[in-house]
Amino acid sequence: MSKAEILAAIQRNKPVDVELPAPFVPGPADKQDFRESFSGMVNQIGGQVLSVENWAAIETYVHQHFRSDERIVTTIEGLKPAFENVDPTADPHDLADVSLAILPGHFGVAENAAVWLSDGQLGIRVLPFICQHLVIVLKQDSLLANMHEAYDRIGKDRQGFGVFIAGPSKTADIEQSLVIGAHGARSLLVFLLK
Amino acid sequence: MKVALFIPCYVDQFYPKAAIATLKLLQALGIEPVYPSGQTCCGQPMSNSGFEHLSTGCNKLFIENFADFDYIVSPSGSCVLHIKEHLRDDAKPETAKHIRHNTYELVEFLTDVLKVEQLRARFPYRVGLHQSCHGQRGLHLSQMSELVAPAFSKPMQLLQMVEGIELINLSRSDECCGFGGTFCVAEEAVSAKMGQDRVADHIKHDAEYITSSDMSCLMHMEGILKRRKSAVKVLHIAEILNAK
Amino acid sequence: MSKPEKDHAALSDVFTRDTDRVDWHDETLWWIRAKRDNAAHQLPEWELLREQASQIKENVLSRLDSYLLEFEVQAEKNGIILHWAKDAATHNQIVYDILQRKGLKHMVKSKSMLTEECHLNEFLEEKGVEVIDSDLGERIVQLAKEPPSHIVLPCIHKKKEEIGEIFSQHLGTPAGISDPKILTETARNHLRQVFLTRKVALTGVNFAVAETGEFVVCTNEGNADMGAHLSEVHIAAMGIEKIIPKRKHLGVFLRLLTRSATGQPITTYSSHYAKPRAGQEMHLILVDNGRSAQLGRADFRNSLKCIRCGACMNTCPVYRRSGGHSYHTAIAGPIGSILAPNLDMEKYADLPFASTLCGSCSNVCPVKIDIHNQLYKWRQVIVKAGYVDSKKVAAMKLMSFTLSNTARFVMAGKAGRMVLKYAPFAVNNSQNVWYKQREMPEPPEMSFRAWYKKHGNNE
Numbered sequence: 001m002s003k004a005e006i007l008a009a010i011q012r013n014k015p016v017d018v019e020l021p022a023p024f025v026p027g028p029a030d031k032q033d034f035r036e037s038f039s040g041m042v043n044q045i046g047g048q049v050l051s052v053e054n055w056a057a058i059e060t061y062v063h064q065h066f067r068s069d070e071r072i073v074t075t076i077e078g079l080k081p082a083f084e085n086v087d088p089t090a091d092p093h094d095l096a097d098v099s100l101a102i103l104p105g106h107f108g109v110a111e112n113a114a115v116w117l118s119d120g121q122l123g124i125r126v127l128p129f130i131c132q133h134l135v136i137v138l139k140q141d142s143l144l145a146n147m148h149e150a151y152d153r154i155g156k157d158r159q160g161f162g163v164f165i166a167g168p169s170k171t172a173d174i175e176q177s178l179v180i181g182a183h184g185a186r187s188l189l190v191f192l193l194k
Numbered sequence: 195m196k197v198a199l200f201i202p203c204y205v206d207q208f209y210p211k212a213a214i215a216t217l218k219l220l221q222a223l224g225i226e227p228v229y230p231s232g233q234t235c236c237g238q239p240m241s242n243s244g245f246e247h248l249s250t251g252c253n254k255l256f257i258e259n260f261a262d263f264d265y266i267v268s269p270s271g272s273c274v275l276h277i278k279e280h281l282r283d284d285a286k287p288e289t290a291k292h293i294r295h296n297t298y299e300l301v302e303f304l305t306d307v308l309k310v311e312q313l314r315a316r317f318p319y320r321v322g323l324h325q326s327c328h329g330q331r332g333l334h335l336s337q338m339s340e341l342v343a344p345a346f347s348k349p350m351q352l353l354q355m356v357e358g359i360e361l362i363n364l365s366r367s368d369e370c371c372g373f374g375g376t377f378c379v380a381e382e383a384v385s386a387k388m389g390q391d392r393v394a395d396h397i398k399h400d401a402e403y404i405t406s407s408d409m410s411c412l413m414h415m416e417g418i419l420k421r422r423k424s425a426v427k428v429l430h431i432a433e434i435l436n437a438k
Numbered sequence: 439m440s441k442p443e444k445d446h447a448a449l450s451d452v453f454t455r456d457t458d459r460v461d462w463h464d465e466t467l468w469w470i471r472a473k474r475d476n477a478a479h480q481l482p483e484w485e486l487l488r489e490q491a492s493q494i495k496e497n498v499l500s501r502l503d504s505y506l507l508e509f510e511v512q513a514e515k516n517g518i519i520l521h522w523a524k525d526a527a528t529h530n531q532i533v534y535d536i537l538q539r540k541g542l543k544h545m546v547k548s549k550s551m552l553t554e555e556c557h558l559n560e561f562l563e564e565k566g567v568e569v570i571d572s573d574l575g576e577r578i579v580q581l582a583k584e585p586p587s588h589i590v591l592p593c594i595h596k597k598k599e600e601i602g603e604i605f606s607q608h609l610g611t612p613a614g615i616s617d618p619k620i621l622t623e624t625a626r627n628h629l630r631q632v633f634l635t636r637k638v639a640l641t642g643v644n645f646a647v648a649e650t651g652e653f654v655v656c657t658n659e660g661n662a663d664m665g666a667h668l669s670e671v672h673i674a675a676m677g678i679e680k681i682i683p684k685r686k687h688l689g690v691f692l693r694l695l696t697r698s699a700t701g702q703p704i705t706t707y708s709s710h711y712a713k714p715r716a717g718q719e720m721h722l723i724l725v726d727n728g729r730s731a732q733l734g735r736a737d738f739r740n741s742l743k744c745i746r747c748g749a750c751m752n753t754c755p756v757y758r759r760s761g762g763h764s765y766h767t768a769i770a771g772p773i774g775s776i777l778a779p780n781l782d783m784e785k786y787a788d789l790p791f792a793s794t795l796c797g798s799c800s801n802v803c804p805v806k807i808d809i810h811n812q813l814y815k816w817r818q819v820i821v822k823a824g825y826v827d828s829k830k831v832a833a834m835k836l837m838s839f840t841l842s843n844t845a846r847f848v849m850a851g852k853a854g855r856m857v858l859k860y861a862p863f864a865v866n867n868s869q870n871v872w873y874k875q876r877e878m879p880e881p882p883e884m885s886f887r888a889w890y891k892k893h894g895n896n897e
Contacts, residue, residue, distance in 0.1 A: 003522035006678065006726045010503040013734030018500045020683065021493035024690055026483065041703065092668055096634055111693075112703030125715055126667035129660045129707075147689040147704075154685070158650065160516075160713035164692075166704050169660040173575035173591065174618035175598045176466055182574060183626060183633070184660025184707065201886050203841065207851035208879045210886035221895070229890050234847040242795065244817030244826065245834040251842025331797035339475065340753065340801035342484040366468070370755045374794025376830075379871040381447045381792060383454040386875035387759050388794075391464070417876025 026148050034110035034143035035192060041113035045167035046180045047188035051140070055079055058137065058191055062100065066133075070099035075123040076137060086123035095124060101131035101185075107142040108190065109150050109164070115190065116150060118162035125161050129169075134185035136165070140192045198260050199227040200268035200277075200297070203235035205409050205430075212409050212430035216269040216300055219436040223308055227267065230259035238276040242375040246280070253283050253290075261289050265307065266297040269432050271329025271407040274299040278333075299333055300432055301407050305348045310355075317437040318358030322401035323349055324392065324415070325368040326408035335407065339368050349407060352435055359434070362399040369395075373414035389418045397426060405431045442766050445788035450760035463595060464758040470591075471752040473701025474802065480703075481693070490690050492806035495743035498681060499733060505648040505681045506724065512651025513722060516713045521723045526556035529725045533558060533640065533673060534565055536721060540671055542567075542638045546629075548655070548662035549573045550642030551589050551746060552675050552725055554768040558640075570632050572661035574625050581608045587762030589769055590699050590748035595761050629661065639665030643676035643722070644745070645691055649684045652712035653722065656695065656705040663709050672714065674722045678729050679742040691745060694804035698747040732780045737815045741776045743805040750799035750809060756792055765789060772799035776812040779820065787825035790816035848887070855881040 039049040052058055055078040062083075066072060073095070074083040079102055086095075103122060105115040115136050117128065128134050144150055154162070169184030180186065197220065201213045220227050236256060237249030256277070260266050268274050277297045283290045304310045325347075329335040336347035353361060372378070372388025379385075393415050396404050404419075404426060406412050412428040419426050454460050478484045498505060510520050523529035529552075537545065545562070547553065547569055559569045559580075571580045575592035579585065581604050586592030593601065602616040611624050641662045646653040653674055655662045666672045682691065696702045714720035733739050751757045751771035762770035767778045767786060775793065778786035790813045799809040820826065840850045857864050858881035866873050884892075 001522075002524040002528055002726070005524050006522055006724070006730055007503050007506070009726070009730035010506075010678075010733060013730055013739075014502055015496075015500050015733075015736070015739060018493070018496045020497045021490055023686070024487065024490045045702070045706075093634055096630075114704050114708070124667075126664065129663045129667065147693050148686070151686045151689045158516075158712065159710070160715065162710040162712075163663070164704065164708040165706065166708075167706055169706050170658050171574045171622060172658075172700070173573070173578065173593060174601055174621055175596075176469070176591075176594075177598070177618035179618050179622040181626065182622060182659035182661070183572070183629060183664050203847065203851075206886045207855060208882060210882050210884065210889055213886035214889060217890075217895075226895060229887070231887055231891070232844045234844055235841040237841070240834055240838050240841075242814065242817070243830070243834060244791075244821035245831075245838070246818050247822070248834055248838035251838055255842055255844070327794065327796035327798075331801065338798075338801055340798055342478050342482070368798075370794050370796035370798070372755065372794060374796075377791070377794050381450060381756070382871045382874055383447070383451040384756050384759050384792075385794075387454050387457075387460060388755050389876070391759075413879055414876065417872070417878065420877035421875060 024148065026146055029145040034145060035140065037110040038108050038113060038143050041110065042167065042190055045113050046170060047113065047167040047190060049190045049192060051192045053194050058102070062102070062135070066100055071097050072100040072102070073098055073127070074102040075121055076102060076104050086127065088123045090124065092124050092126040092130070095127055095130050098127070098131040100133045100135060101127050102135045102137065103128060105136045105138045107144055107150065107153055108138050109144050109147060111146045112166055114150070114164035114166040116154065116162060116164055118157070118159035122161070128163070128165060129184040131185055133187045134165070134168070135189045135191065137191045137193055140194055195264045196262070197225050197227045197265045197267055198263040199229045200233060200260065200266050200273070201229070202268065202270040202273045202409065204413070205269065209409050209413070209430065212269055212432055215430065215432040215436040219432055220267065222314070222436070223304070223310065228263070233259045236273045236276050237280070238273060239375055241276065241280055253281055256281060257283050257286055257289055257293060260293050264296065265303065266293060267300055267303045268297065269300045269407065269430060270409065271299050271326045271333055271335065272410060275328040275332035299329060299335065299407055301335055301348050301352060302333060305351055310352065313352065313355040313435055315355070315435055315437050316357040317434050319402045320360045320362055320400055321353065321403045321405055321434065322362045322364060322396040322399060323353065324371060324404055324406040324411055326406050326411045327370050329407045330368055349431055353431070356434060356437070362396070362401050364395045364399060366395055371411045371414055373410050378414060385414070386418065389414050393418050393424070393426070397424065401426055403434070404428050405434055407431055440785060442785055446760065446764050446766070446792040447788065449764035449766065453761045453764055454759060460759055463761060466594060467752045467758045470700060471802070474698055474749055474752065477697035477701040477703065487690055487694055488804055488806055491694055491804055492743065494682065494687050494690065495805050496740070498683060499679070499739060499742055502678065502681070502733065505683060506678060508648040509646055509651055509681055512649065514651070516651045517720065518651065518714065519719065519721045521721060523723050523725045523727070525727050529556050529675065529723055529727065530558050530561040532723055534562060534567070536671065536673060537567055537638060540638065542671070544568045544636050545638045545640055546570050546572050546632050546636040546665040547640040548642065548657065548665055549576060550640065550675050551769060552642060552677050553640070554585065555727065556725070572629050572632065572665055573657070574622065574659060577625060577629065578604060585763070585768065587770065588748060588751055589746055595763070633664040633668050636665065637669055638671040638673065639669035640673045640675060641666055643674050643680050644695070645688060646676055646681050647685050647688065648681055650712065652685070652710050654688060655709045655711065656707065658706045660707055663707060666711070667715070669718070671719045672721070674711070674720070676722060676724055678724050678726055679744070695745055695747055698749040698802065698804040728781045732777070735780065738776060738780065738812055740807050741773065741812060743807050744773050745805060747804055749802040749804065753798045753802045755796065755798070756794065760792070765792070772809045772813070773807070776809060776816060779816050783820060783823055784825050787820045790820060851885055
């Protein structure tokens, strides 16, 4: 039986015990307001950041940039009146024709522009990947310095699925030419909401 | 201090000028090195090829010749690294250890032990420095480009004391030249290509001379330079630091 | 257990003949190394992170059994079905059994070098299962019927015109197209249909967390997620060494991984899978396939710290000029050369010698594997095991005999110089491998020791 064999082999062969190192403590961040560094990094990796005061501003933006016949869905409470709501019990395949998904993020990470989203915010897991365009809304004060702070923030949450999304999908597999828009969303816009 | 001169086997036989320059350079700095005449080779060619077990003869001979010195100095980064990492004799472990801890490559001997601040040398030419891998990544003669760490370069430090010298920049500051011991013939195609690329980098930046702490790298690059009938010459760093 | 038809030296000899192509391959990969350098230099704490990652992985290797058991408990609590596979054949059979039980014959697969190692695709195809690789680079080499040449950049060896040709042949694009945007868009549409119709998806695993029973899959394309979240069955294949102790350790590894691999601060998607979605089956296969054996080799066990970033390949001057296929194994380059001999020492005896031991690899490795030292040590093992050419053995014995005695050495040196001086044709010919592309050194009048004997310490 493979399990017993594998474990026996490991027990026979493993080296003398080595303790875990003392936890890594990143240096103190230069500043606490990461809007500038986060935005700069999002831009660097092919996404966009806009600061807004309220939900109305987001609605206006979406109406200006997407046609009325494009399917736009959201899981955000504040935008539910304005756009189609995602039914978490629906078949994920039904989302194949979604043009734009507007989702809330837990927080953003300044060092790499990653935004953390999990099951409750996604509605249906495939949504941020299957949509053609992705908009994520973050509270302005939910930006963190780096991944260590990110995992501190996630803490002991036992979400079924979570994902860091950093920018639009991309590939450079063809002669290292960067192409934005591989299999996931073709674009990413992050709204920083006051 | 009792200083011995350890001259790599192929430098002794094919590039004596590098050894003579090393001797004269040390003399100019007030050292009277002894050249134990029984020495042959550090054993690296066998060891790096997987035949470490055939290097015991070389180890014994090395220890016999170099046991009684305070410092052993050699104009070769790779030979010195080999001694520091691999010299052993189970019959004389303390002697072997003493030798391992007191063997120095020439450049590091000058900067770290003699703490040389000036040299009476003149070499008004455009010179490219080839950072040999064993010297750089093994002996830390200079900072490697892979690490996020402060820059420094002991060979550059010394070369900058030479009057009239013009040190060129390279596109790839520390890529391997491709010699690699028996690699140079066992993987001839890649070895030659690596050497051609190294040489091309120096030529692109208008080097008149290519220098290094390792004659093995230079021998390989010289072979390529001559094949392409280039006017660029190779010169061991000892010869430049001793140039008048 | 058998010698390959052509070893690394022979395959590289072919690869290097097209000088323009070698230059292109070399410059492309060097550029990626340069991007890695830029990214690393953005973090002043980079070297501390490497040390941290290295120590975490050393802890993992020393407690591998207990972390795997902890992971199993947590993963099963999450609803993941766990399997253990001692070797490639067992792994492949487990995948097939899952498919069979569900009556599935069409699978979509995202990047998994482990499945390359196990030759999963071939195994399944022989049994009538269609496997489609969804990573763009992997899809390209799949259509070209080749293995990937790089663990992160599968078709780095292919030019865009060649890719255009492949798409034209297999995906119906007009001939002559080579614009990466158009080709990528074609692949997007083609693979979107695959994602929407396949009921089973297989992904790799970048990291598995013992503490929480979750696993992480990192992609730029989003292909792993498209496959997994649309499937009824998600199978994840994982080498047992991919386990890490705590979730917070992901902070260290995710900061190092992509910066080392491509110079990006992080991949577009870092997906944390813990529980299957409602109605879905999630399987994870823990694969040994030689890893526990490597664990027992004191000199080589640290190769198991590898997080498969590919930085060693990008920096290796030999890999850049010989290409991944010259290593004739799933995982090429420096890390491949210290992993493969454990799997089949005779077949991969050539790989540890495909190196100048320059040490660049060890210094870009995010988990500080002492790759170049292990290459040196593998050479000793392979020679002792008898897997080197008998001619080489004879030559080395002669060299050792000559160099270990002063008189013999002096005589040999003199003889060498005499030949070079008086009978250069004896060495300057096609029998002399050095002479193919290099001139021999000029023979000096006398050796240094002869000069010293004459002049002593005086002028």
